[in-house]
Amino acid sequence: MLNEKTTLVRGLTIVTMFTLLTGAMVGMAWAVLANVMLDRAGPAVVLSILLAAVFSLFIGLCYAELCSAMPKAGGEYIYVKRGLGKFPGFFAGWILLLAYASMMPGECIIIGKLVHGISPSLSPSTTGAFVAVFFTLVNLLGVRLSGRVQFVFTLILFAGIFIYVAASLPKIDAAHYQPVLGRGWGGVLLMIPLSMLAFMGFDILPQAAEEVNAPIRKMVFLIPASIFFVAIFYIAIMMVNAGLEPWEKLAGSTAEIPILDVARIALGENGVLIILAAGICGLLTTINAFMMGGSRLIMAMANDGEIPSFLSFVHPKYHTPSVALIFLGLMGILGSYFSELIALFDTAASSVLVCYILVAVAVMTLRKKEPEMDRPYRIAFYPWVPILAIVGTIPTCLISLTLLKSTSLGIFFGWILLGVLYYLIVRRGR
Numbered sequence: 001m002l003n004e005k006t007t008l009v010r011g012l013t014i015v016t017m018f019t020l021l022t023g024a025m026v027g028m029a030w031a032v033l034a035n036v037m038l039d040r041a042g043p044a045v046v047l048s049i050l051l052a053a054v055f056s057l058f059i060g061l062c063y064a065e066l067c068s069a070m071p072k073a074g075g076e077y078i079y080v081k082r083g084l085g086k087f088p089g090f091f092a093g094w095i096l097l098l099a100y101a102s103m104m105p106g107e108c109i110i111i112g113k114l115v116h117g118i119s120p121s122l123s124p125s126t127t128g129a130f131v132a133v134f135f136t137l138v139n140l141l142g143v144r145l146s147g148r149v150q151f152v153f154t155l156i157l158f159a160g161i162f163i164y165v166a167a168s169l170p171k172i173d174a175a176h177y178q179p180v181l182g183r184g185w186g187g188v189l190l191m192i193p194l195s196m197l198a199f200m201g202f203d204i205l206p207q208a209a210e211e212v213n214a215p216i217r218k219m220v221f222l223i224p225a226s227i228f229f230v231a232i233f234y235i236a237i238m239m240v241n242a243g244l245e246p247w248e249k250l251a252g253s254t255a256e257i258p259i260l261d262v263a264r265i266a267l268g269e270n271g272v273l274i275i276l277a278a279g280i281c282g283l284l285t286t287i288n289a290f291m292m293g294g295s296r297l298i299m300a301m302a303n304d305g306e307i308p309s310f311l312s313f314v315h316p317k318y319h320t321p322s323v324a325l326i327f328l329g330l331m332g333i334l335g336s337y338f339s340e341l342i343a344l345f346d347t348a349a350s351s352v353l354v355c356y357i358l359v360a361v362a363v364m365t366l367r368k369k370e371p372e373m374d375r376p377y378r379i380a381f382y383p384w385v386p387i388l389a390i391v392g393t394i395p396t397c398l399i400s401l402t403l404l405k406s407t408s409l410g411i412f413f414g415w416i417l418l419g420v421l422y423y424l425i426v427r428r429g430r
Contacts, residue, residue, distance in 0.1 A: 023285025042182025105335015160278025
């Protein structure tokens with residue numbers, strides 16, 4: 001799975017890996033899309049988050065078993081290819097590339113808007129492009145550096161959220177939660193796909209498994225631990241957002257960072273500074289983690305000849321997949337000039353959910369095809385966990401597809417068509 005002359009190095013610890021997972025999950029959508037989340041489901045969005053966390057946990061356990069058996073860069077692509085065959089493996093990797101390619105510019109757009117709100121003279125697109133360049137350079141210089149950067153920014157991120165929540169709890173008014181099911185059960189269900197996207201990030205571990213300096217059995221438990229940890233923070237944030245003032249007021253906000261108004265209620269102008277500091281760090285941790293995960297996926301697919309081989313190049317000095325990182329950096333730069341933020345996130349949600357289904361199926365297929373495979377971690381209550389993962393994810397995926405607007409639909413199905421044509425014309429002919 002690695003270049004013959006130059007390989008990746010084990011430069012990540014358990015602690016830095018945990019911050020990569022949690023930092024990847026918690027960007028700044030909790031602040032920038034706080035109005036969208038309440039508008040879609042009302043205060044009952046907490047139920048959406050809880051259900052998304054449960055389904056994500058089932059899926060995460062599937063990843064844990066496969067990662068323990070195949071701790072190789074490539075994650076979903078490797079698992080599905082071995083369990084279901086070459087084309088399904090290619091398809092899983094191809095569609096996951098779309099998710100990474102969508103999330104990267106999505107986060108750059110948010111940070112551009114955030115900085116523009118602070119300093120209107122700075123162009124949002126230029127700022128987003130600058131951030132993409134910065135993190136491309138950080139990741140090019142080695143996994144140890146990107147891991148340390150992630151650790152610092154993640155600490156600031158969760159410290160800021162904790163301060164905001166702790167200061168807000170005494171000021172919550174239960175009357176502000178009425179009506180709890182403001183958008184009905186339909187709203188709760190419609191929010192599950194976007195909520196599951198909020199847990200996207202635990203798959204960074206399978207992508208970077210070759211670079212963690214720890215026993216694989218200890219490593220895979222970071223997946224459920226990170227999901228549980230992040231779920232607590234998400235639920236706390238939404239409870240506070242909906243309880244500091246009538247939730248419909250925040251739901252109807254048109255501000256670029258709608259959470260700032262409720263932060264002022266809890267902490268005054270200091271609340272604004274805390275949210276901005278935490279939010280900026282959240283954006284930086286997400287971009288950094290997706291740069292790492294996406295580049296390893298690209299490298300693995302290129303090593304297998306699924307995509308052009310030059311994308312597998314690993315730098316001889318820094319031991320990083322340089323060409324893949326530059327490619328993702330370019331996606332971030334170009335995407336910074338794309339205006340439809342929610343279209344990017346909805347597209348990424350649909351792509352990730354398709355991969356989740358394929359991974360859960362691969363778990364069951366490999367249990368039958370290769371029962372003697374060495375699995376340092378095996379899912380308890382098998383086969384119910386992967387079955388529940390599939391049962392929960394399929395309807396969520398269908399809901400996600402119905403949410404796609406014309407732009408998102410064009411991107412999603414256009415990418416799939418491009419991948420199928422590439423496989424049939426180029427890849428299959430090799």
